[in-house]
């Protein structure tokens with residue numbers, strides 16, 4: 001029921017919903033509707049000033065004269081003297097939604113375009129426009145409630161300070177329609193589609209991938225990857241079009257002194273786990289994601305690879321060792337019994353152990 005009510009809010013048009021009930025002395029300016037209050041049990045005289053105000057952006061109403069307010073479902077309850085469940089069901093059926101249908105049709109209409117089809121149809125977007133879209137999308141999402149995203153990361157042992165520092169952003173499902181409209185107000189559809197944020201059906205993608213990890217380069221978000229926080233959703237990841245532009249969290253290097261230890265890890269979670277425990281880390285997307293041109297900025301640090309202890313991680317570590325030595329750089333290797341996040345989740349004294357393992361590696365592998 002809660003999900004269905006969120007889906008109502010994701011696709012209802014507040015303006016037409018409220019204006020249906022509010023005809024008398026109604027006035028709309030800059031997304032706010034004002035009218036005489038039609039709520040029957042308020043028993044307004046019908047004279048006097050309009051006491052009902054509706055925020056058409058958020059869909060919230062408030063009657064100033066009786067000091068009562070709420071969302072569109074509450075409004076429907078009051079107008080028709082019905083309970084929550086009946087209100088949700090009736091609005092949903094007016095909108096042509098049923099619980100299952102809504103979900104699957106939304107999933108279909110918001111699905112990212114297949115990569116090949118998009119590549120054939122759309123010219124890639126210039127980097128500064130892609131960045132502007134990333135920044136605007138993050139900004140629109142940050143105006144919404146972030147707690148679900150923060151809680152998800154907290155359950156993985158990642159603290160809020162680190163989450164904020166790297167700009168991880170949550171896109172709540174119930175804000176879908178609002179965020180989509182904000183983006184359409186700010187950018188031409190063609191650019192939104194070329195960026196991969198919108199699909200060919202002119203819908204905002206990222207509907208199922210709502211935990212957003214921006215890549216910041218010199219303080220600007222230049223790219224985004226997002227993961228699903230629900231189980232059973234495949235693929236787990238979705239991103240803007242184009243390729244990963246940098247190491248994840250590369251901006252951190254600016255703040256470090258030369259010859260400090262920097263960890264090279266796999267993925268966002270491991271990067272954030274280390275930040276949470278006070279270690280400096282940059283992340284690769286997938287074990288094999290390192291690019292030659294990203295090496296130079298690492299040159300002045302002691303770089304310690306802590307990749308996953310699986311075949312892919314080991315292959316990557318061996319290859320990076322060669323890449324680093326070809327440039328006259330050194331790459332230290334840390335061997336953990338599990339990936340970084342698991343290590344910290346399961347060892348009570350993980351931070352200390354991690355430090356000791358690092359010192360041992362530097363000593364053994366040093367010259």
Ligand SMILES: [Zn+2]
Nearest residue numbers: 037042063066
């Ligand atoms: Zn009223």
